[in-house]
Amino acid sequence: MNQTKHLEEKRAQLRMGGGKQKIDAQHDKGKLTARERLEYFFDPGTFLELYTYMEHSSTDFGMERSKAYGDGVVTGFGLVGGRKVFAFAQDFTFMGGSLGEKHAEKIACLLEKAVKSAAPVVCLFDSGGARIQEGIRSLAGFAKIFRRNTQASGMIPQIAAVMGPCAGGSVYSPALTDFVFMVENTSQMFLTGPQVIATVTGEKISAQQLGGANTHTAVSGVAHAKYSGDRECLDGIKRLLAFLPSSTFEQAPCNYISQNIHTPCPELDDIVPDSPGKAYDMHRVIRLLADDGDFFELQEAYAKNIVTGFARIDGKPVGIVANQPRVLAGCMDIASSQKASRFIRTCDAFNIPLITLVDTPGFLPGSAQEYGGIIRHGSATLFAYSEATVPKITVVLRKAYGGAYIAMCSRELGADAVYAWPSAEIAVMGPEGAANIVFKDEIESAPDPDATRQEKIAQYKEQFANPYKAAASGYIDDVIAPRETRERIILALMMMQSKEPRHQAKKHGNIPL
DSSP states (O other), rough: OHHHHHHHHHHHHHHHTOOOOHHHHHTTTTTTHHHHHHHHHHHHHHHEEESTTTTOOOOOOOOOOOTEEEEEEEEEEEEEEEEEEEEEETTTTGGGOOBBBHHHHHHHHHHHHHHHHTTEEEEEEEEBBOOOGHHHHHHHHHHHHHHHHHHHHHTOOOOEEEEEEEEEEGGGGHHHHEEEEEEEEEEEEESSSSHHHHHHHHOOOOOOHBHHHHHHTOOOOOOSSEEHHHHHHHHHOOOOOOOOOOTTTTTOOOOOOOTTTOOOGGGHHHOEEEEEOOOOOOHHHHHHSSSGEEEEEESTTSSSHHHHHHHEETTTTEEEEEETTTTTTBBBOHHHHHHHHHHHHHHHHOOOOEEEEEEEEOOOOOOOOHHHHHHHHHHHHHHHHHHHOOOOOEEEEEEEEEEHHHTTTTTTOOSSSSETTTTOEEEEHHHHHHHHHHHHHHHHHHSSSHHHHHHHHHHHHHSSSHHHHHHTTSSSSOOOGGGGGGHHHHHHHHHTTOOOOOOOOOOOOOOOO
């Protein structure tokens, strides 16, 4: 047989994966196949497949009769927006994308190659889990992947997209990556499936309720974003990659813009209400500060009292951490502390400056928070900011009280530049509570305690609940008009762009987890 013709036949067989019937079934569910996903994701004609013809060697349970080139996963690299990216896509059409020894070896080798090449890796999961027929070899394969994920962590960006089932031990690989995206209605993640739960506990729950995109973006916080379909999810990954460097050894890509940095933004002047008890939407502030109003929010539906995501300011990618006064008045709690801490460390790992926008009355009080370990989780935020060596710029918009003032990247926690709006209130606690403590005896002994209380509250506000006291003590660099905020951030980023991290000689810190 002509060798070229033989090769073409092999390639045709390769493209069919588990066969036409299985491909049609994948399409009927609204899902793309592994190869279709990679073809859509990479710049046209740039994908180079690796380990193409690997097959499993198992003969147990009749496995010698169930073989396909690639062993249920497609691996390789190509260009995305002209930048090198590695990727693998599990092929659900062959044995449900189950992970066996060779399947795992392909993924582990790809992760190792990505680290050596200092390039991001995108992981497309669509698998029923461990290949039971291969027994412990399958479990060992998972462990090999988890170790590679961990070794790559902080070295290169790892982005996971769960585009179908991801069950049992499989879930730990996406959980070890930097970002997790999901597809509505077709993807699920859970350690123990609905059937096992029903058998063991009697609880009746669907796969989507247990581990669907809505659950993991809004309830558990495992996933960072959800999308309506495969293509939309892959587009989201492309957008995210544009904010990230290829590795920790590089700076994030900068798109210079031609706007005059000294152009004020008067819309910011009217955002914070005159009443300190009235809410406003922090998203408005972020979009007015960002180039072209473009903000890529992460974990939008989880811990809504804090906002995290990427933007560009004067073309430079930055990470935004901001209290959201519309939810819990912007209080910090367990979930928001976890969300902020993880995002801060991600930005620091990949050299992305941090912009912190502060409006918080403190940590959320209550026994549920105390019993849940708010001390531990809140200290993780303190640790993350203190440890971060990237440029850190803080702007206090309104309330900055107590421990939450500290936790939101105060000067003493390592902020390189701290600004405050005239509406800022920086104090140990709110004026009402502070006046009741500081002036307790005077209020109780007064002929009219209520009138005296209001008088003392006003006195405390005048003396402490304003930015000028903090500025006089050197805790903030300047009190600025809101319209000047974007300009000040740009100049501060310029000032700190050559900032060099200084590490003490130690193995690593011990973050509270």
